[in-house]
Structure formats: C-alpha cells, structure tokens
Amino acid sequence: MTSLIPAPRRVVAGFGEVRLTGDSRLCAGPGTEGVGRWLSAVLQQATGLPLREGRQPDDTGDTGIGLRLDPELGPEEYRLVSDPTGVRVEGGSAAGVFRGAQTLRQLLGPDAYRRAPLSRDRAWAVPHVTIEDAPRFRWRGLMLDVARHFMPKEGVLRYLDLMAAHKLNVFHFHLTDDQGWRVEIRRHPRLTEVGSWRARTKFGHRASPLWDEKPHGGYYSQDDIREIVAYAAERHIAVVPEIDVPGHSQAAIAAYPELGNTDVNTASSKGDTALSVWDTWGINPNVLAPTDNTLRFYEGVFEEVLELFPSEFVHIGGDECPKDQWRHSPTAQARIRELGLADEDQLQSWFIGHFDTWLSARGRRLIGWDEILEGGLAEGAAVSSWRGYAGGIAAARAGHDVVMCPEQQVYLDHRQAPGPDEPVPIGYVRTLEDVYRFEPVPDELTPREAAHVLGTQANLWTEVMEDHARVDYQAFPRLAAFAEVAWSALPAPAERDFAGFEERMTAHYARLDALGVGYRPPSGPRPWQRRPGVLGRPIDGPPPNR
The missing domain is CATH 3.20.20.80 (Glycosidases)
Structure with missing residues (x-):
C-alpha cells in the first residue's frame, strides 16, 4: 500500500485483509451509482468476480465493497476503510468516491488493471487500511x-x-x-x-x-x-x-x-x-x-x-x-x-x-x-x-x-x-x-x-x-x-x-x-x-x- 501514486495524505495500516470472492457484493449508495457501475465493470473484467449488487458492508457484516457520500468531506475528498466488515469508500461527492475507487483499484494489485482475468482461481484481497485523502489543486x-x-x-x-x-x-x-x-x-x-x-x-x-x-x-x-x-x-x-x-x-x-x-x-x-x-x-x-x-x-x-x-x-x-x-x-x-x-x-x-x-x-x-x-x-x-x-x-x-x-x-x-x-x-x-x-x-x-x-x-x-x-x-x-x-x-x-x-x-x-x-x-x-x-x-x- 506504500506504493500508491499519487501519494495519499494519511495512511494507517491495519492487520489482515478483506478477501473478495464470488459471493462478495458491491453496494453503491445514493449519488454514487455511476461510480458503482464503473467500478463493477472494471473489476469484473479484471477479476472475473460477479460483484453483484448488495447492501453496505458495515450494515450486514458482508465483506464486500460499499460506496457512499459523506457531506462532511470536501468535493473530491475521500476516505477508504478496509477492515473486517469489508471495504468502504466515502467521498464528499461522487467525484470523491471515484478518486477513492481508483485507490482501491491500486490496492488490489496491478492485475486489477487488466481487461480479462489471468486466472479464474486467483484470490483477490484488499489489505486492512484507513486512507484519508484530498487533492491539493482543483485543476x-x-x-x-x-x-x-x-x-x-x-x-x-x-x-x-x-x-x-x-x-x-x-x-x-x-x-x-x-x-x-x-x-x-x-x-x-x-x-x-x-x-x-x-x-x-x-x-x-x-x-x-x-x-x-x-x-x-x-x-x-x-x-x-x-x-x-x-x-x-x-x-x-x-x-x-x-x-x-x-x-x-x-x-x-x-x-x-x-x-x-x-x-x-x-x-x-x-x-x-x-x-x-x-x-x-x-x-x-x-x-x-x-x-x-x-x-x-x-x-x-x-x-x-x-x-x-x-x-x-x-x-x-x-x-x-x-x-x-x-x-x-x-x-x-x-x-x-x-x-x-x-x-x-x-x-x-x-x-x-x-x-x-x-x-x-x-x-x-x-x-x-x-x-x-x-x-x-x-x-x-x-x-x-x-x-x-x-x-x-x-x-x-x-x-x-x-x-x-x-x-x-x-x-x-x-x-x-x-x-x-x-x-x-x-x-x-x-x-x-x-x-x-x-x-x-x-x-x-x-x-x-x-x-x-x-x-x-x-x-x-x-x-x-x-x-x-x-x-x-x-x-x-x-x-x-x-x-x-x-x-x-x-x-x-x-x-x-x-x-x-x-x-x-x-x-x-x-x-x-x-x-x-x-x-x-x-x-x-x-x-x-x-x-x-x-x-x-x-x-x-x-x-x-x-
């Protein structure tokens, strides 16, 4: 996770990882539906996982991915939390959630950028981490x-x-x-x-x-x-x-x-x-x-x-x-x-x-x-x-x-x-x-x-x-x-x-x-x-x- 580019403002590493499987769900909360469609598409093509629609991970205990808005964050600011309840990406706007989704993709490793899975049997995991990040410039x-x-x-x-x-x-x-x-x-x-x-x-x-x-x-x-x-x-x-x-x-x-x-x-x-x-x-x-x-x-x-x-x-x-x-x-x-x-x-x-x-x-x-x-x-x-x-x-x-x-x-x-x-x-x-x-x-x-x-x-x-x-x-x-x-x-x-x-x-x-x-x-x-x-x-x- 120290290889993230561009470098986030604050990273706190945890212990363990969230493993994504064929049963993992992706939930896009109100206002983040477009980011959810994008993230689901790029991850499905790279991993082969179905990532079906589900509820927020912290609401169910399901170790999936949840996207949602947090009005207390700035427009492109985001918070990414990966812990035993799953992965949550929160942003002050859909743009902020999208920037966090890009960081999530980096955490999954370089093969998350491919257009087809190299193997249907490989494991996909997100390390436990809390990342708080925001851009310096608007342009x-x-x-x-x-x-x-x-x-x-x-x-x-x-x-x-x-x-x-x-x-x-x-x-x-x-x-x-x-x-x-x-x-x-x-x-x-x-x-x-x-x-x-x-x-x-x-x-x-x-x-x-x-x-x-x-x-x-x-x-x-x-x-x-x-x-x-x-x-x-x-x-x-x-x-x-x-x-x-x-x-x-x-x-x-x-x-x-x-x-x-x-x-x-x-x-x-x-x-x-x-x-x-x-x-x-x-x-x-x-x-x-x-x-x-x-x-x-x-x-x-x-x-x-x-x-x-x-x-x-x-x-x-x-x-x-x-x-x-x-x-x-x-x-x-x-x-x-x-x-x-x-x-x-x-x-x-x-x-x-x-x-x-x-x-x-x-x-x-x-x-x-x-x-x-x-x-x-x-x-x-x-x-x-x-x-x-x-x-x-x-x-x-x-x-x-x-x-x-x-x-x-x-x-x-x-x-x-x-x-x-x-x-x-x-x-x-x-x-x-x-x-x-x-x-x-x-x-x-x-x-x-x-x-x-x-x-x-x-x-x-x-x-x-x-x-x-x-x-x-x-x-x-x-x-x-x-x-x-x-x-x-x-x-x-x-x-x-x-x-x-x-x-x-x-x-x-x-x-x-x-x-x-x-x-x-x-x-x-x-x-x-x-x-x-x-x-x-x-x-x-x-x-x-x-």
Whole structure:
C-alpha cells in the first residue's frame, strides 16, 4: 500500500485483509451509482468476480465493497476503510468516491488493471487500511494536442482512462491549429472537409528537414465529441476545448480564405492567405483578420462548441499571434483607429475581449495562453501560464485565475535525457526527477495572490509524436510524477523524497504494464526505441513552438 501514486495524505495500516470472492457484493449508495457501475465493470473484467449488487458492508457484516457520500468531506475528498466488515469508500461527492475507487483499484494489485482475468482461481484481497485523502489543486490537467498529429477517438478515450487512474481531472483538448482542424462544425463544413487534412508532414532537424509525403489528417464528428465528453464525465474529468484564435489559424484560413488578411501584400507581410493547411511546425504568419465577418464566423463556431462541451472554461488559444499582417493591413489599421487603440497588441486584446464578453454572456469563462495579457486582459479571463512563471505571476497579481503549465517544467514533449538516444529529442531536458520537483505556486506570490492558482497542467504537443506509442513514451512515467505534484500535499521541491517516489514507481510500472502503456524505461530507451535517422535526428534548443 506504500506504493500508491499519487501519494495519499494519511495512511494507517491495519492487520489482515478483506478477501473478495464470488459471493462478495458491491453496494453503491445514493449519488454514487455511476461510480458503482464503473467500478463493477472494471473489476469484473479484471477479476472475473460477479460483484453483484448488495447492501453496505458495515450494515450486514458482508465483506464486500460499499460506496457512499459523506457531506462532511470536501468535493473530491475521500476516505477508504478496509477492515473486517469489508471495504468502504466515502467521498464528499461522487467525484470523491471515484478518486477513492481508483485507490482501491491500486490496492488490489496491478492485475486489477487488466481487461480479462489471468486466472479464474486467483484470490483477490484488499489489505486492512484507513486512507484519508484530498487533492491539493482543483485543476489537475493534461493538454493533448491532436491538431499536429491526429489521435483517433479510441486513443483519446484511452488517455481519459489513464488520466483517471492518476486522479487528473481536466482534459484540455487542443482541437485546432495551423496543421489541422479536428472538430466538426456543421454550419462551416469546409473546416473539416479542407482543414482537417494536410498534404505532408515534416520530420527531422529544422536545418535539414525531411518529409513524410503521405497526407495526414482526421477529425471528430459531433457524435464522437459527445461520446468523449460523456466518457470523461463518467470519470469525473472536465473536457476543456481549445479553438485557437487569432493566431494558429492557418487550417481555418485554408478552408475559408476570407477569414485571413486578404488585403495584405503577402511579400511585405511574409504570409499568404491562399496557402493550404500548414505542413510544417513553428509560428505561421497568417492570422485572422479583425473583421466583423471573422467575429460572426467564430461566434457560430463557438455556439456549436458550447453545445458539445458543458465545461466551465473554453480555451481560445491567443498565443503566438504575429502582428506583421495587421501592421500592413488597411482593414486592421482602420479597425485600430475606429476603436481608438494604441497598437496591434491592443487589437489582439480587443479580439480576445470580444470573445470573453461573448462567452461570459453564455455562462462560460474564457481561458487563454499567457500572451492574452499583452495589451490588457479582460476582467473575467483566466490564464494558462506557459512561458515560464512570469505570466502566471502577473495574472495572479492582477486578480486573474491561473493554471501553471510552464514549458521549462511540464512540457512532456521535451526530451527526458541528454544525448542523441532519445527519439526526436527536442526542447529542454526534463527528467522524471525534474517533473517531481516542479512547484506550481511561485514563492513570489502572497497567499491572497496564490489563491488565484487554480492548479497545474502537463502539456503534450505532438509535433514529434506521430502515434500512440510515441505519446506514451513522452508522457510516462513523467505524467505519474506530475500527477503526484498536482494531487498530493508535498513538501518544498528540495525536500521531496524522490528516492521514495522511485521506489513506489517500481510497483506502478507493473500497473502501467497491465494498462499497456509504452512508457520510457527508467534505465533509458530500449534499443528499438532509439530510432536513428529521420525520427532520431536531434532538434537543438527550444521546441518548434509554444
């Protein structure tokens, strides 16, 4: 039980164990029925035990599993008690009970993560223990970029399961970018007809690029999105969609060229609104035109997005928006004069502010990358602080909520070790220990300012992750370390017991094996993962973008 990840706040070991048999029952009290269905399904497939519905263990003496709410506990707080009367998981909400059920699954051993029992005769037991636990942060997120490399729906559902197993609760779904538009918008069908496919994909070193000449693409239908959102909700994960504006919009402009700055001399603006979906990485010079037509178009997009995603927050990107086209666009300059703005930074702030007001009127909250601070930030907007801590500190001091996701610490596309052995080693070296010692709340913030830190998020940008195997390799085991940082009440970074975490990870690797996760081995890449040539060329310096 000392191998639990993320580490609980309080564990008191007992003596003995609760043995689950074919006669054991599972009772889900009022408000926990959904958790009961989930737990029964995953345990039945792994153990082969029927786990029929029954009464609460402590009411009958039956050594089964009982789930129930306790209004005295916090929303995601839980208490797990395994004793001679059975196993009880209590939470302040269904989400809290679900987090406790995840801990129960860990207590049953790694084979509890399999999709079929290895043996019908094996014994299943939960050690006697009392665990009291609650999360440090309300936002414990993972961002998955499906624009650069499309991940089919089944892969997304799998990552929601992996998030749930690590008590993460916010899935930031990066759906649009220069290289692809991945969500069906019925009133604008060309966004997926044209914008979801690119002709080829770049690999290798930026100084000597190589290309995969096969088309790449795909998108999620609205029914796919509904299924993903429902699947996440069953696991008490909020799905936050990201629709990038006004930069990172080449896929949309390729589908609807009138969204771009068509009045610009392309030679002077270093862009071309007639380009197709972008087939390389970096910062594309083509950005949305600040016109009423663009605003109405994206209002229509967001209307459909709000119908699909019930989340409190909607991410609008707002990062890496080059202003060169706006400087050369008569239309953009006329808009600046009309609004009485000082410069193009304030024009972007006006653009973001428009959608902040639009979303607020519909009961939602805008969140964007920390560039949205430039030129002034709308009052209700929240900030994803990715360019280090500075943006988050400035936002918190100005009274804005913040999600800390600095690229130097929690960009999991970055290399995991120095040297050429890492597959497509980009960005900064961030080891498992580096992630474990990440602290989301900067010392510079006062307690009042620190209260604006909603939590933290790890980001998976997929420029160099072409399939599930590569995403697994980059994400794990570092995502397990990140989950502990986000959930557990850890001491200061220098005082954290990384050796103890590594020891607990020896058991957790067996869980990841059972889940089929292709994690990076703690000893380094296996020979077949060293992928020399095109996919093994190092990329020096920071990542291609963000």
